[in-house]
Amino acid sequence: MSRSSKEASELxxxxxxxxxxxxxxxxxxxxxxxxxxxxxTISLIEQEAHAPSLASLxxxxxxxxxxxxxxxxxxxxxxxxxxxxxxxxAVLTRGEADLRVLAAERGxxxxxxxxxxxxxxxxxxxxxxxxxxxxAAVILRGTVEVTVGDxxxxxxxxxxxxxxxxxxxxxxxxxxxxxxxACACTPPMF
Numbered sequence: 001m002s003r004s005s006k007e008a009s010e011l012x013x014x015x016x017x018x019x020x021x022x023x024x025x026x027x028x029x030x031x032x033x034x035x036x037x038x039x040x041t042i043s044l045i046e047q048e049a050h051a052p053s054l055a056s057l058x059x060x061x062x063x064x065x066x067x068x069x070x071x072x073x074x075x076x077x078x079x080x081x082x083x084x085x086x087x088x089x090a091v092l093t094r095g096e097a098d099l100r101v102l103a104a105e106r107g108x109x110x111x112x113x114x115x116x117x118x119x120x121x122x123x124x125x126x127x128x129x130x131x132x133x134x135x136a137a138v139i140l141r142g143t144v145e146v147t148v149g150d151x152x153x154x155x156x157x158x159x160x161x162x163x164x165x166x167x168x169x170x171x172x173x174x175x176x177x178x179x180x181x182a183c184a185c186t187p188p189m190f
Contacts, residue, residue, distance in 0.1 A: 013092075014048040016071060017060070021046075024064050034063035051094040055127035072104065072190040082106070089115060092190070096122035101190065112188035116171075116181040118144070123172030130168040135185040137161055137171075142179025145172045 021031050021042075028046070032039040037060060044050035045060075052060065061071055072092075082103050090104035098117040103109050128147075138160035145154050146161055148169045155161065163169060173179035 013051070013057070014046040017042070018046045020064055020066055020071065026064070031060065031063060035060040053093065053097060053125035054099070054129060055125040059127070068190050069188070097124065104190070109188055111184060111186045112190065114183040116183055118173035118179045118181070120173055120176055124170050128168035128170050130166055131185055131189055132166050133185055133187045135163045135183065137181050137183040140180040140182055142173055142177055143175035144179050144181065145174045146170070
């Protein structure tokens, strides 16, 4: 790949949000009000001092409006075989919930793969993730609690789940160590 590891691993959520907000002619305060978040939340995200949860980012982008896919759209690579070192995956969120994605530069992919790391007590957030398609995940390390509708299951290393169709879910690390999850979805969320 021709991009450096730093470029490949950083999607610059703050800079992207600022550009999208300014293109829409919104102040930080306007966007915060529309999205139902605080002005400081928008400011911290734009300064790369706060990594929003996927659900929070979706709520903020819906207020612009722009889809998450368009937000993360990068110029398509022409390569059909892509390799990544552990520090070369594109960063979606950082912090208590660290989500990384393969092939962020290919907007035409039909499958999306994530490596997710959750600190003890961290998870996908209060708002369920909902995706029109299929989502499958395998727990590589730790213990997580997955809630889909009224069903809650505790899954440990080697366990997993698959959701077919729009099945809103949340995931939370209920263990005492970092939980690592490999997740795939089709069609891609971003």
